[in-house]
Amino acid sequence: MARTQGTRPRKVRLWRWRRNPLRRRSDLAEAWLVLVTLLLALLLGVFSGLTAAAAVDGSLAERRERTTPVPAVLAEDAAGPSVTENGDGGVWAKVRWTAPDGTGRTGRAEVDPGSPAGTGVTVWTDPEGRLVSAPPDGAEARFQTVMAGVTVAVAAGGAVLLGGWLVRFRLRLRRLAEWEAEWRRVEPSWRKRMTG
Template identity: 55%
Template sequence: MTRTPPTTVARVRLWRWRPNTLKRHSDVFEAWIVLVTWILALAVGALAGQAAAHSMDSALSARRAQVHAVSAVLTDGAAKAPPAAGGYDDGRVWATVRWTTADGVVHTDRAKVYPGAPAGSPVTVWTDGTGRIVSAPTTPTEGMLQTVLAGVLVAQVAGTAVWASGWLVRTRLVRRRLAEWDEEWKRVGPEWRNLSGGRG
């Protein structure tokens, strides 16, 4: 069994770009559509992914700048075990904590702590500018992972959208070309059959 040389396969795949008397203007136009579609899909995907990653990184950095860690103590002992719950749960329980800010104001709020901690145990909580307890910000590693995932996801979606648009344009062009071929065959077919019959 003989194999087709790679150069022959490349010529077949790139036939729209090679001189050919049977090639139509629509074939060249289709080749340009495919080329431009791939270039735009890659470019738009890369730019959209980079913008999404930058936006996510800025949002996470701003979040980290708006909260800060404070030392607090438990006012009551924490429950021995967390209540049964379905789905994601980090195993911590809610308990009342108290802390004093730099200006001497005492705050009391509820925060999640590890179960079984006795009253007076030190805990670290995160607060915002108003002194309310908020969730801890993402770590640099978690932030980098979220940034990369956001960039990759947006890049893929944007690139796919551009590619799908080009595919729709190409599909309409192919349908139009097939319709033109059908009309031409309706005109040429009877004459060709008459000529073939006469020669027979």
């Protein structure tokens, strides 16, 4: 049937799954490869994302168990907000606290800007009494858990999709080589018919 000018050829969806005289075994193999790749990417992405999120959540819970809030006192005046201010609005200043073994310790911790020396603050310590950063909790902990899960899920699913694409690319190269070999066999007789 002749195509009239301005009309587009009809696109046949899922043609690799339908029986027809032009479908080759490699077409069906490619269809299965695409299906298996998509399913595997989805399943592996979800499984690895959930596993990563659970691992991060467990790590944060363990970190919360290992750290302890301890009362401390500012050993110096905290600088105003214009000096060494970070994104949280806090500044670093020297503080004193008592370690679990009863010894007095000093170190630098993040405090509210402009606080005078002698102000009571809360710092976080490990079991040995060393200063550590406060463990994330609430929204920050959920954000870290979700981001870890999403990142790992996308990476794992993307790796599967990339692998499937590479196998599909190799199949196409092989099919092109087969077409080239077949054309070399057919072309001489076809040329004779056309010129003879």
